[in-house]
Amino acid sequence: MKLDGKKVIALGERDGVPGPAIAECVRSAGAEPIFVETECFV
Amino acid sequence: MDPENQDRIKSLVDEHGADVVVVLGAADLEALEVAAETLTVGDPAYVGSLAGVQLGLPVVHILEEDIKEQVDPEIYDEQVGLLEMTLDVDQVRRAAATFPGRT
Numbered sequence: 001m002k003l004d005g006k007k008v009i010a011l012g013e014r015d016g017v018p019g020p021a022i023a024e025c026v027r028s029a030g031a032e033p034i035f036v037e038t039e040c041f042v
Numbered sequence: 043m044d045p046e047n048q049d050r051i052k053s054l055v056d057e058h059g060a061d062v063v064v065v066l067g068a069a070d071l072e073a074l075e076v077a078a079e080t081l082t083v084g085d086p087a088y089v090g091s092l093a094g095v096q097l098g099l100p101v102v103h104i105l106e107e108d109i110k111e112q113v114d115p116e117i118y119d120e121q122v123g124l125l126e127m128t129l130d131v132d133q134v135r136r137a138a139a140t141f142p143g144r145t
Binding site: 001002003004005006007008009010011012013015016017018019021022024025026028029030031034035037038039 | 043044047050051054058061062063064065066067068069070073077081099100102104105108109112113114117118120121122125129134
């Protein structure tokens, strides 16, 4: 899946990779984060 | 998945259409399965606005090799490096390979 030019929904998890970390990564890959969230799965 | 997040994601997909990709970060396998299912074939718990809604979004995981390769290595290391060492990356990659829509 090519990320360049895509709009990304960055759905992280508190016990995994958080949303803002995903957003930073995909931004460097040329994608635009349009929704950034860190869920807490219980 | 949180019903409020389902609402927001549904309206973002309505607005942006086919260019939207979901990048997950969960390490919990059940959380991954539920999120991937909700964003492709609909909310399996039937509690949110995506119940019965097949968004069919492409879903990937930030720990997948194919995604990592596209990210600036310095930024990946800074944002995910430590977690990559503590999380079970192989387990997550195996789970990601079974997300709906994968061939």
